[in-house]
Amino acid sequence: MSENPQRGRLSSRLLSRGQEPDPRFTLANERTFLAWIRTALAFLAGGVAVEAFAADVFEDPYRTIISVLTIGVGLLISVGAALRWLNIERSMRQGRPLPMPLIIPLLSFACGVAMAVVIVLVVLT
């Protein structure tokens, strides 16, 4: 590890001080971020799809609500992915423990609620 490498302006501003971590960890963090972005993208596309193609399953107001909630979860995951990537980068540079993955319980909760809502609506209709 080396200290104070040459960085871009944006990188210097966001990643502040600390020692440059092992490059393998930096790349692993980048891949994890990308996996979360793909998850967020699936939620976004799914939310739009629900509104377009689930007219036979869900009545109008419920369909829109489910769609908005699904897209909202996708938005939260994408923001959470970026924040987690940044927090992990900072933690690695400063030798601190890695932060708790708050978007994992968020994702689990959202999936559970979505499943429950869909099951209830399918049973009721």
Add this chain to the structure above:
Amino acid sequence: MRPTVPLHADPGLQPERTVLSWGRTMLLFSLVGAVFLRWMPYYGLWTVGLTAVCALVAGGIYLTQKLRYSRQSRGIADGRVEADVSAVLATTCATIALGVMGLLAVLA
């Protein structure tokens, strides 16, 4: 013949795995962009905007893949890879833009 990109000796193939991960993300953006076009009868011109954002991101990833692999391989060899802040922020902003446009399309 001299290789066009610097080689590395990392047995974990970190640059390959990372570039492949970007490639999967690029494919998903392309796929989602194409599917959005299918929904044009439901959402009208919103789908063009959604597809355009997806195409921009996918194109950006595609055009920077070789540079990315080169930079990461060099970084592995040097023992230092600068975190790709701009790529992460651009991808996040594009995903947020897609989400906001999707919300507007659904609520419109």
